Amino acid sequence: DSGVTQTPKHLITATGQRVTLRCSPRSGDLSVYWYQQSLDQGLQFLIQYYNGEERAKGNILERFSAQQFPDLHSELNLSSLELGDSALYFCASSVFSSWRSSYNEQFFGPGTRLTVL
Amino acid sequence: KNEVEQSPQNLTAQEGEFITINCSYSVGISALHWLQQHPGGGIVSLFMLSSGKKKHGRLIATINIQEKHSSLHITASHPRDSAVYICAVSTGNQFYFGTGTSLTVIP
Numbered sequence: 001d002s003g004v005t006q007t008p009k010h011l012i013t014a015t016g017q018r019v020t021l022r023c024s025p026r027s028g029d030l031s032v033y034w035y036q037q038s039l040d041q042g043l044q045f046l047i048q049y050y051n052g053e054e055r056a057k058g059n060i061l062e063r064f065s066a067q068q069f070p071d072l073h074s075e076l077n078l079s080s081l082e083l084g085d086s087a088l089y090f091c092a093s094s095v096f097s098s099w100r101s102s103y104n105e106q107f108f109g110p111g112t113r114l115t116v117l
Numbered sequence: 118k119n120e121v122e123q124s125p126q127n128l129t130a131q132e133g134e135f136i137t138i139n140c141s142y143s144v145g146i147s148a149l150h151w152l153q154q155h156p157g158g159g160i161v162s163l164f165m166l167s168s169g170k171k172k173h174g175r176l177i178a179t180i181n182i183q184e185k186h187s188s189l190h191i192t193a194s195h196p197r198d199s200a201v202y203i204c205a206v207s208t209g210n211q212f213y214f215g216t217g218t219s220l221t222v223i224p
C-alpha cells in the first residue's frame with residue numbers, strides 16, 4: 001500500500017458526460033501528479049500540482065482540468081467524454097516539487113479505470 | 118518519434134537468471150525513473166536516479182548520462198518479478214515514458 005488513495009476504482013459512463021476523479025496523497029506529500037494510461041498511447045503525464053498550485057502541464061486535453069485543494073487532495077475533471085478517454089488514470093504524490101532530486105520519489109495510487117461507452 | 122526507447126519489449130527467463138532491461142533516451146533529463154507495473158495494474162516506483170548506480174535488494178539500476186542510457190538489472194530472478202517494467206525520464210516540466218518491457222519469469 002503506497003498510502004495514495006484514489007476514488008472511484010471503476011467508473012463507467014457515456015460519451016458526452018463529465019466525471020471527477022479524486023486523489024488523496026500520502027501524508028506529508030505536497031506534490032500530486034496525474035497520469036493517463038491507455039492501450040494505444042501507453043502512460044502519459046497530464047499535470048502536476050504542488051501545494052495547491054499548478055507546477056507543470058503535460059499532454060492534458062482542454063476538456064480536462066485539475067485542481068489541488070487546501071487539504072492537498074486533488075481532483076481531475078474530465079468533460080465531454082469521448083470513447084478514446086477510456087483509460088486507467090493514476091495519481092501519484094511526492095514530497096517536493098522538484099523533478100531533479102533523486103529523493104523526490106513518486107508513490108502511485110491504485111488507479112481509476114474509466115470506461116466510456 | 119519516441120523520446121524513450123526500451124528493449125526488449127518482451128522477455129522470458131528461467132527462475133534464477135540474471136536479467137537486463139535497457140533504456141535509451143533522446144532528451145536532456147533531470148532524472149530517470151524505473152517503474153514496475155504488476156498484472157493487476159498497480160505501479161511502483163523502483164528507482165529515481167540522475168547519475169551513477171542504485172541498488173535495492175536484487176535490483177540494480179545504472180545510468181550513463183553521456184550515452185543517454187540506463188539499465189535495470191535483476192539478479193537471481195524469481196516468478197514474483199514477473200511484471201511490466203517501464204522506463205521514464207523527467208525533463209524539468211515533462212515526463213516521457215517508454216512502452217515497457219514485459220517480463221515473465223518461469224519457475
